[in-house]
Amino acid sequence: MPVILGIESSCDETSAAICADGIMLSNIIANQTIHEKYGGVVPELASRVHQQNIIPAVQQAIFNAKINKNDIDAVAFTRGPGLLGSLLVGVSFAKAFALAQNIPLIDINHMQAHVLAHFIGDHKPEFPFLCLTVSGGHTQIVLVKDYFDMEIIGQTQDDAAGEALDKTSKVLGLPYPGGPLIDKYARLGNPNAYHFPEPQIPGYDFSFSGLKTAILYFIRDNEKLNPDFKEEHMADICASVEKRITTILLNKLKKAAKDYGVNAIALAGGVSANTGLRQGIQQLADEQGWKSFIPAFQYCTDNAGMIAIAGYHKYLKGEFVSQEVAPLARMPF
Missing domain, CATH: 3.30.420.40 (ATPase, nucleotide binding domain)
Known part of the structure; x- marks a missing residue:
């Protein structure tokens, strides 16, 4: 032992x-x-x-x-x-x-x-499975064939998803760390209040730099019309940003799972603690008939x-x- x-x-x-x-x-x-x-x-x-x-x-x-x-x-x-x-x-x-x-x-x-981390506890995935790993510094889709036989099939070409959340929190004037606060506000807002663009990146790769810029300009332009725009619409902004980041991630994961014929998916990394992303991947798994795996928050x-x-x-x-x-x-x- x-x-x-x-x-x-x-x-x-x-x-x-x-x-x-x-x-x-x-x-x-x-x-x-x-x-x-x-x-x-x-x-x-x-x-x-x-x-x-x-x-x-x-x-x-x-x-x-x-x-x-x-x-x-x-x-x-x-x-x-x-x-x-x-x-x-x-x-x-x-x-x-x-x-x-x-x-x-x-x-x-x-x-x-x-x-x-998915092999801590009783609910463990079987090989092969796809793991969406999302953090402040990395965004990857990993094909996991064995414990140490892993292949990155998709990753960000510039900024990570967690970085987009962090930058949004700074633009909104939220204290560090801002990710959990965006999550908190998003639970109170309308995710369909505002529409942000989805980058058109081929394959399974990601890009979040353009989205960061779009969010920055959106808030700047609305503040010109209403200086209190951020404070008055904080929950809706957070919910809409969170929804767009989640859909970007899940659309790529859905494509990869279909192309690779894998029906077991996992979520990992610091951003996997985000409530919207956890709910989104569970909902997608239910729709697609996948087995889903998400670690406990502490992992x-x-x-x-x-x-x-x-x-x-x-x-x-x-x-x-x-x-x-x-x-x-x-x-x-």
Whole structure:
């Protein structure tokens, strides 16, 4: 029964988790509020706060799992992609812990781990399946043939869907992080109040830069006529933006599922916590007769649980790395 310590530090969440024989025993996430006043993640500050948080997070994960450090058989850590300074903290800690305990190291691709979060718990997909992975930095459709046999068949050509939500929140004057606030306002608004364009990108790829510009001009032009336009129509704007981003994502996913003959679909990444997207993919699955899979909320955003479960499956294959391993800001999929 291998016990895996997972470490995640790719951006601004410091997270540690314990997985025993594929069962998650704990998943601790320490968020960083220091970035709120800057309206986004400041890389240098993020790495400093990781240094403060990582030992308490690991200690709490071990305590919650009701084990001690000598029970741990391997350390799995996010090697990339991510912010280099943030990654360096997690990688350095993982290497030091593994060296002190004389246990192996397992490097994990952050984006693959988002996909493998679906193997936490009882409701697991069977291979092959399609995974729509949506975050602030990535938007991908992944054909998952096995635990580590994955093929990106579609991805954004410019901005990610999460970035479009973040930019919209800034234009609307919402505090950081704005994604959850857009979700909250959207629940109160009319998604058909305003129409935003859908980019015509061939194949399964995405583009959100044009949509970001369209939203910016829409709000600017309406504010010329009514300076209070944003405040008076906040819920309808958020609902309409959320609907357009959701339809862009689901239309591509529907096309990919049809072309590849896959009837099992999954949703992953930080934006998979968005209520509208979760409801939209479930509705589409019901219409198409698909099996759908969406992780619990704690495994949607960046977390060490997904790193630990990915590490568990690599441990079973005996895939370890040496102490010479280094973080990668851009890591091949």
